[in-house]
Amino acid sequence: MKVAVVGFGMMGRQIAQVFAQHGHEVAVTDESKQALTTGIDEISNGPFGIRSAIAKGKLTAEEGARALQLIKVAPTIEEACLDSDLVIEAVFENFLLKQKVLHMIDSISPRTALLGSNTSTLGISKIALGVDRKERVVGMHFFNPAQVTKLVEIVKGEQTSQDSVEQASRIVQMIGKTPITVLDEPGFVANRLGLTLYVEASRLFEEGVATIRDIDLAMKLGYGHSMGPFEVADIVGLDTRLRNLEALHQQTGDEKWIPPKTLREMVNNGYLGDPSRRAGSKGGYYEYAKSIRPN
Ligand SMILES: NC(=O)c1ccc[n+]([C@@H]2O[C@H](COP(=O)([O-])OP(=O)(O)OC[C@H]3O[C@@H](n4cnc5c(N)ncnc54)[C@H](O)[C@@H]3O)[C@@H](O)[C@H]2O)c1
Incomplete structure (x- = not known):
């Protein structure tokens, strides 16, 4: 599966690392060049990064190297999303920003892609207001540090299709986590x-x-x-x-x-x-x- 992560801050990095450790190609992008550089370094050397996972015996050195190879920095959001099956946005927790970013993701990613948001408190239905295919927008709320925590809340917006919820749940299980399905209420569960x-x-x-x-x-x-x-x-x-x-x-x-x-x-x-x-x-x-x- 090809995954794009838009917003490579604290959570974007963790999410990218988890997908790469499970063998998926991940394109990461951020409007801040600094975030891209420090993000890759954190995935390698951070407290829950790949080096630490190898030291703890959770990954072999080969698995760690492979995971790092699977993460590619994309200079623009267009390049990141170009041929993705799943796009996860993890930009700042701000309504207008998330609406703008999701609208952009919607216009540039393949029509079949699932559009996930890692928002922790904002309404999925509202974030998706400017998106054409609202049925493909779903909350995928990971918990910090995502390399370790097992829970992902799958948030069903007013227009999210059951098919998208089920697909998101399957993806979450594929990367070793447990999904719970929740409705689009402030703060979720x-x-x-x-x-x-x-x-x-x-x-x-x-x-x-x-x-x-x-x-x-x-x-x-x-x-x-x-x-x-x-x-x-x-x-x-x-x-x-x-x-x-x-x-x-x-x-x-x-x-x-x-x-x-x-x-x-x-x-x-x-x-x-x-x-x-x-x-x-x-x-x-x-x-x-x-x-x-x-x-
Ligand atoms: N921090 C947590 O514990 C936690 C846990 C679960 C969910 N979340 C959610 O995850 C999301 C990200 O939180 P975070 O803690 O990683 O924030 P962060 O501040 O560490 O990272 C956000 C990143 O988004 C980037 N960004 C902002 N605007 C952008 C744009 N237009 N295009 C591309 N990149 C852009 C910023 O440069 C920054 O690197 C938020 O919605 C937050 O609520 C956070």
């Missing part, structure tokens, strides 16, 4: 639940009820979560968390999605999460928490 927990955890912290570490421990030891809500936020990226909440608040008008004050302060001050995963970040909850509320 996983983020609506995950962000609810995160907002409530932030409220507990801001009210001084418990420390960040102890709130995380409550969910890990009490509920068997592998990570606490603050650990997840550090990995996902605090700027991404903020954008997700703003998008949910904007779409629903529900006050429960108003971003926590501490989150906004951290993002404004350059604390974007785990610096090893968010270039240029000054740190995440654990480092930052010490300076505003000592344990």
